[in-house]
Amino acid sequence: VLGIVWSVLNPLLFMLCTTIVFSTMFRNQIENFPIYFLSGQIMFSFFAESTGLAQTSLIENGSLIKKVYTPKYIFPLSKVFFALVNLSFSLIAVFLIILIMGYSIPLTSMLFFLPIMYLFLFSLGIGLLLSSLTVFYRDILHIYSVFLSLLSFFSATFYPISIIPENVRGFIEYNPIYIFISYFRMLILDGHLPDLKLNLLAVLYCLVSTIIGYRIFKKNENKIVLFI
Template identity: 45%
Template sequence: MKTDKKKEIKGYFEKFFKYRYLLQELVVKDVKVKYRRSVLGLLWSVLNPLLMMLVITAVFSTIFKFKIENFPAYYLTGSLIFNFVSEATTGAITSIVNGAGLIKKVYIPKYIFPMEKVLFAFVNAIFSLIAVAIVLLILQVKMTWTVIMFPIPLIYTLIFSIGLGLILATLNVFFRDVGHLYSVWITAWMYLTPIIYPIEILPEFVKNILVYNPLYHYVNYFRDVVLYGTVPTLYENLVCILFSVIFLFIGLIVFKRNQDKFILHI
């Protein structure tokens, strides 16, 4: 029984390795399509978060007068993580339905479609890091050696997004309303994550609820290593890993059990 399980897992890795170039080509295609006929091209991945930062800073740090040191950097470090998850999962939701034409014509592992959307969002997030670096330099934020740990929260978030993306892509095949409902949820999720406000302004019972929000932990981790020069504790790492692994495991199970039925609903 264990031998069969090992062979099955080995088969998954071999299949993924076989189609890695297709996955790469799909990501490159999405990048080209997004910035087609754009004069600045990939620079928009840097300019967009910077322009949004200026708007949010003007509104929330001036009108609402939040007392947050280096508010532009505080907002940008939080929005980078949130925007990555938002773009990744929103793209993954419709990936199977939008890929119906290709799925019906040739054999391609179906997980390629939601995973490609997540990786495409990951590429955009990497470019957005340039915007974060620019703001940190302008504000003269003291940077410490912990900044080299920035890939860790991004990897945690990537794994989490793949798992959630697989779940949403599966649900959307059978229930098209999922996409519409998720667009509402993602807005609520943004306000349930301390991106534009300090967590100190929240009532104690809300703070207790926030610990069940994966993005709260990923955003805090990213800010700790990039903005505050703090090394996250073992507990914080375990919480982030736990959320990522749980969602990835559920996503793989849900997707695998339903992927053979996709052809009947797309």
């Protein structure tokens, strides 16, 4: 029970601390800042958690894989689903903030599941890729944790992209995680559907991630048991 409650309290408490710090700084640039921040944070947290858990899923279940034949993709897939369940509880936190702030939910918010579905597929592809490569190159564990920290600052979870100089703004605008976060915010905050470009980018990132992740995973699948 406490685990479920924490899934709601964790983003709420983190949002509260961040809102206190940044709301004054961006109060004239971001309308409904708590919702803006929390919507970005839960999406990024899902990606970080799902890929991080998937990355170590084969290593942690090495003894089982060696004893019993099991389709190895089940282990990273289960971790991504686990993170998806946590995300569903975090959405409750978003709903609570919307109620507290008295924000009128637009009709487009009924499609909130679309960016989550895109992010799920993208995270699954990255999870398959990381889980197979980490078996052979354990240093990826440490490198990826640093990469996630950097990625969080390039995903505009707590600041408006307008403050970024135009000559480097493209690094954020074409960041896959920012694409999915923007998609989610457009539906629940802006009240309009994402344009064709954003939809095509979201689909493209999903296809590239899942195809590359699956192909590399299948290529190394039979060698995994020798290194875990």
